[in-house]
Amino acid sequence: xxxxxxxxxxxxxxxxxxxxxxxxxxxxxxxxxxxxxxxxxxxxxxxxxxxxxxxxxxxxxxxxxxxxxxxxxxxxxxxxxxxxxxxxxxxxxxxxxxxxxxxxxxxxxxxxxxxxxxxxxxxxxxxxxxxxxxxxxxxxxxxxxxxxxxxxxxxxxxxxxxxxxxxxxxxxxxxxxxxxxxxxxxxxxxxxxxxxxxxxxxxxxxxxxxxxxxxxxxxxxxxxxxxxxxxxxxxxxxxxxxxxxxxxxxxxxxxxxxxxxxxxxxxxxxxxxxxxxxxxxxxxxxxxxxxxxxxxxxxxxxxxxxxxxxxxxxxxxxxxxxxxxxxxxxxxxxxxxxxxxxxxxxxxxxxxxxxxxxxxxxxxxxxxxxxxxxxxxxxxxxxxxxxxxxxxxx
Amino acid sequence: xxxxxxxxxxxxxxxxxxxxxxxxxxxxxxxxxxxxxxxxxxxxxxxxxxxxxxxxxxxxxxxxxxxxxxxxxxxxxxxxxxxxxxxxxxxxxxxxxxxxxxxxxxxxxxxxxxxxxxxxxxxxxxxxxxxxxxxxxxxxxxxxxxxxxxxxxxxxxxxxxxxxxxxxxxxxxxxxxxxxxxxxxxxxxxxxxxxxxxxxxxxxxxxxxxxxxxxxxxxxxxxxxxxxxxxxxxxxxxxxxxxxxxxxxxxxxxxxxxxxxxxxxxxxxxxxxxxxxxxxxxxxxxxxxxxxxxxxxxxxxxxxxxxxxxxxxxxxxxxxxxxxxxxxxxxxxxxxxxxxxxxxxxxxxxxx
Numbered sequence: 001x002x003x004x005x006x007x008x009x010x011x012x013x014x015x016x017x018x019x020x021x022x023x024x025x026x027x028x029x030x031x032x033x034x035x036x037x038x039x040x041x042x043x044x045x046x047x048x049x050x051x052x053x054x055x056x057x058x059x060x061x062x063x064x065x066x067x068x069x070x071x072x073x074x075x076x077x078x079x080x081x082x083x084x085x086x087x088x089x090x091x092x093x094x095x096x097x098x099x100x101x102x103x104x105x106x107x108x109x110x111x112x113x114x115x116x117x118x119x120x121x122x123x124x125x126x127x128x129x130x131x132x133x134x135x136x137x138x139x140x141x142x143x144x145x146x147x148x149x150x151x152x153x154x155x156x157x158x159x160x161x162x163x164x165x166x167x168x169x170x171x172x173x174x175x176x177x178x179x180x181x182x183x184x185x186x187x188x189x190x191x192x193x194x195x196x197x198x199x200x201x202x203x204x205x206x207x208x209x210x211x212x213x214x215x216x217x218x219x220x221x222x223x224x225x226x227x228x229x230x231x232x233x234x235x236x237x238x239x240x241x242x243x244x245x246x247x248x249x250x251x252x253x254x255x256x257x258x259x260x261x262x263x264x265x266x267x268x269x270x271x272x273x274x275x276x277x278x279x280x281x282x283x284x285x286x287x288x289x290x291x292x293x294x295x296x297x298x299x300x301x302x303x304x305x306x307x308x309x310x311x312x313x314x315x316x317x318x319x320x321x322x323x324x325x326x327x328x329x330x331x332x333x334x335x336x337x338x339x340x341x342x343x344x345x346x347x348x349x350x351x352x353x354x355x356x357x358x359x360x361x362x363x364x365x366x367x368x369x370x371x372x373x374x375x376x377x378x379x380x381x382x383x384x385x386x387x388x389x390x391x392x393x394x
Numbered sequence: 395x396x397x398x399x400x401x402x403x404x405x406x407x408x409x410x411x412x413x414x415x416x417x418x419x420x421x422x423x424x425x426x427x428x429x430x431x432x433x434x435x436x437x438x439x440x441x442x443x444x445x446x447x448x449x450x451x452x453x454x455x456x457x458x459x460x461x462x463x464x465x466x467x468x469x470x471x472x473x474x475x476x477x478x479x480x481x482x483x484x485x486x487x488x489x490x491x492x493x494x495x496x497x498x499x500x501x502x503x504x505x506x507x508x509x510x511x512x513x514x515x516x517x518x519x520x521x522x523x524x525x526x527x528x529x530x531x532x533x534x535x536x537x538x539x540x541x542x543x544x545x546x547x548x549x550x551x552x553x554x555x556x557x558x559x560x561x562x563x564x565x566x567x568x569x570x571x572x573x574x575x576x577x578x579x580x581x582x583x584x585x586x587x588x589x590x591x592x593x594x595x596x597x598x599x600x601x602x603x604x605x606x607x608x609x610x611x612x613x614x615x616x617x618x619x620x621x622x623x624x625x626x627x628x629x630x631x632x633x634x635x636x637x638x639x640x641x642x643x644x645x646x647x648x649x650x651x652x653x654x655x656x657x658x659x660x661x662x663x664x665x666x667x668x669x670x671x672x673x674x675x676x677x678x679x680x681x682x683x684x685x686x687x688x689x690x691x692x693x694x695x696x697x698x699x700x701x702x703x704x705x706x707x708x709x710x711x712x713x714x715x716x717x718x719x720x721x722x723x724x725x726x727x728x729x730x731x732x733x734x735x736x737x738x739x740x741x742x743x744x745x746x
Contacts, residue, residue, distance in 0.1 A: 064530075069744045089538070090536075093536040102527065104528060107431070120424075120535035120536070120537055121536060
């Protein structure tokens with residue numbers, strides 16, 4: 001058993017560890033609506049991959065296609081080396097799945113619910129009883145094992161869902177919106193649980209969410225998903241680096257010299273023409289402030305511009321680059337792609353050069369690379385998964 | 395087949411897997427769970443009590459009447475089936491007495507109430523899994539998709555069989571005590587055949603309710619539609635049929651033979667459409683060895699007249715021959731209805 005995933009052998013399919021999830025050009029149409037558009041990605045054993053995107057981006061559809069519960073219009077998937085459309089049972093035998101807003105039979109106890117899942121997976125009763133107790137202990141529900149599930153809170157249900165998905169001893173765990181509608185404490189608990197399971201069991205975890213900053217902590221790699229397309233893929237750090245080089249977002253608040261706060265309109269008017277400023281908008285979180293988007297390191301420029309206009313900056317903070325900011329910008333860019341030039345290409349850019357010119361609005365050249373589908377990335381970044389996986393404590 | 399060839403990832407992990415058995419029989423696991431749910435449910439208890447009370451009161455009133463007129467029954471025929479097929483008012487009318495209870499016969503009551511059993515165990519079979527959001531989780535387990543609907547249907551049938559069988563056995567035993575007559579082997583055989591046909595008939599309603607639960611998102615609308623169908627067929631069915639027959643083939647004040655035959659033919663044709671009508675005919679013919687004019691179709695009546703004098707007693711196999719088409723029609727109705735539910739379920743998207 002290979003404990004440390006070694007980097008991929010470049011340019012070949014004979015990699016040290018095969019991906020356990022492979023999506024190649026997956027497309028799903030419902031009538032005229034395209035739910036998933038030419039999606040390609042891979043997840044390796046021991047890796048936590050976050051599929052991030054707003055509601056309706058096609059995350060659940062993707063997950064259902066990977067499980068063989070929905071037929072792709074075109075493209076194909078491989079899960080644990082099996083085509084989910086050809087042999088869904090084999091896939092379902094190895095994939096633990098927690099649907100978004102997971103439900104249980106309310107009239108049954110937690111243990112009875114899990115026992116049913118165990119029977120459906122043909123886990124022998126002698127093994128099942130001990131395994132259920134073990135899993136309920138892991139998710140912290142062993143004290144309420146005999147209680148009916150209708151008394152459970154959302155967080156307890158989600159944790160029971162994780163136990164349910166692990167019952168078949170899966171090699172892949174697919175969690176659809178695991179943190180949705182949980183309270184902050186519940187989110188932290190659940191994510192810690194998922195992270196621990198991924199490390200202890202060294203299984204691949206595919207995690208879909210629209211709550212980006214919550215899941216970024218535990219994802220080795222993320223794919224940002226918008227309107228059925230993967231618009232960016234890579235580690236959170238890479239995406240952050242890339243995005244922060246592109247532009248800064250600065251919170252600005254200012255006073256007039258008499259000490260009264262300067263109005264948002266005044267600040268906006270002052271800064272709009274300043275060099276390097278791309279846009280100025282009111283800060284939705286603070287009534288007296290504006291958000292300035294502009295070239296990296298623009299904060300200094302803004303300070304002088306304010307001073308020149310006779311205003312005193314009282315608040316000037318460059319926003320930390322978090323995943324949600326990157327995400328918002330990427331989504332914004334994707335939405336406007338046909339009219340706006342895409343993000344500048346850099347060495348860290350996830351998409352290869354050349355494709356944008358031919359297909360505006362489609363940031364991936366995935367079709368242009370047969371055999372390398374799903375890795376539309378320059379070769380010097382192909383060792384990312386190896387790096388991140390190797391960085392885990394075993 | 396596939397269990398022996400794990401994917402590359404599975405091979406790399408090389409964990410011992412207990413799941414080596416072939417993936418067949420998933421429906422049995424689903425059915426066992428569903429049946430346990432049914433038997434523990436309040437609706438089962440309620441239906442069981444309603445069915446039992448209705449049957450018991452019908453049989454009680456009849457047994458009182460039968461013992462009072464038992465002397466008038468010709469020898470060589472069993473009283474036992476009469477316990478189920480006759481109503482107190484039938485006997486009262488036959489003996490020019492006034493009926494003390496307006497209760498219909500046991501089989502009429504059961505055929506009226508039986509659809510409720512089918513509807514109760516089917517109307518929320520699939521849409522409840524959707525409402526509880528357990529369907530995606532269930533379908534993500536290594537079972538075939540049709541295992542779910544097959545298992546649910548089998549569990550429903552089993553629950554119905556248990557309820558009806560228990561009521562039948564208890565009431566038959568009680569009737570024996572009341573009547574003081576031990577049933578013959580043929581009596582028991584007739585009752586068993588009727589029981590099987592009744593289950594298939596209730597299976598039709600179960601399949602119809604299951605179809606509603608697949609097509610309709612909400613359990614309430616599914617139940618409403620299924621109950622409406624039951625009302626139309628069971629209660630207003632005969633009323634509608636006689637109205638239509640009266641309009642299309644009216645009988646004059648002194649009807650001619652051709653008028654009577656045309657009227658009868660139309661009535662038969664329309665009754666054949668109604669599952670309730672078919673079941674009534676099948677019930678009478680199976681349980682009652684007397685071929686009385688009122689319960690057979692025109693064609694069968696003619697056949698009986700040709701083959702023997704009216705009023706003769708048929709053996710069980712002859713009764714079955716007479717009623718074969720009806721039994722087949724009930725089976726066909728059930729199969730078609732379940733097939734529709736099956737196809738609808740298989741074609742449905744997992745997410746609502």
